[in-house]
């Protein structure tokens with residue numbers, strides 16, 4: 001039996017990935033602050049389980065409590081394969097570096113870097129102890145490799161998650177666990193994150209016109225299409241390259 005743990009399932013790419021897993025008969029454990037009734041209905045229709053864990057990934061003690069509960073629940077499934085999709089993230093603060101407040105900076109890194117690393121570390125440890133196969137995916141961004149004016153936090157947190165991916169993958173290779181960790185850059189998608197980007201100011205984000213044009217010219221991809229590409233990569237299990245930063249643009 002396969003199960004998938006996914007963060008940021010209330011909307012956007014996380015919802016699409018959860019939906020596609022459920023439709024392919026995989027049980028889903030979803031994490032986000034808000035619940036998602038659409039996923040409850042899709043699970044019922046496909047005769048699989050969907051369980052929601054309300055959690056603010058910005059809060060370490062909430063994460064620790066939730067991880068204990070999730071591990072207990074996953075044990076009951078005795079999965080042969082466990083997926084972890086670290087998808088939840090924010091783009092803010094969108095500000096030139098001297099304007100960023102310390103607290104908003106710490107909050108950003110807690111959600112975009114520390115929370116996914118904690119979840120990956122804990123589920124890797126769990127999988128080694130439980131003897132189930134494990135595939136971890138960190139959703140990254142092209143911003144990890146390109147400096148963007150006003151996005152210092154986001155570019156840095158996504159670059160950090162890429163290097164974490166490569167390092168954790170290397171360790172698993174040396175330890176011969178068979179566990180694989182990859183990152184996946186989903187490209188530009190029509191989600192609330194793009195709305196946030198378009199509602200920033202030109203002063204803080206000088207590329208704003210280009211991003212408004214993406215929307216106007218319908219260049220933002222829909223999350224079901226992008227999620228489907230990730231599922232195709234995961235389904236070809238033997239071909240998954242441990243430590244690779246996959247880029248959706250290579251599949252179009």
Ligand SMILES: NC(=O)c1ccc[n+]([C@@H]2O[C@H](COP(=O)([O-])OP(=O)(O)OC[C@H]3O[C@@H](n4cnc5c(N)ncnc54)[C@H](OP(=O)(O)O)[C@@H]3O)[C@@H](O)[C@H]2O)c1
Nearest residue numbers: 008010011012013032033034056057088089188189191193
């Ligand atoms: N959209 C793009 O163009 C684009 C481009 C490149 C990369 N990406 C990456 O793709 C991933 C998905 O982005 P998206 O566009 O689908 O984002 P989105 O529509 O804004 O959804 C973000 C998800 O993260 C969850 N989340 C946010 N803060 C949270 C918190 N404190 N605790 C728990 N969950 C939290 C939200 O749930 P709640 O609010 O219910 O908690 C929501 O489900 C992200 O990693 C993003 O960096 C997106």
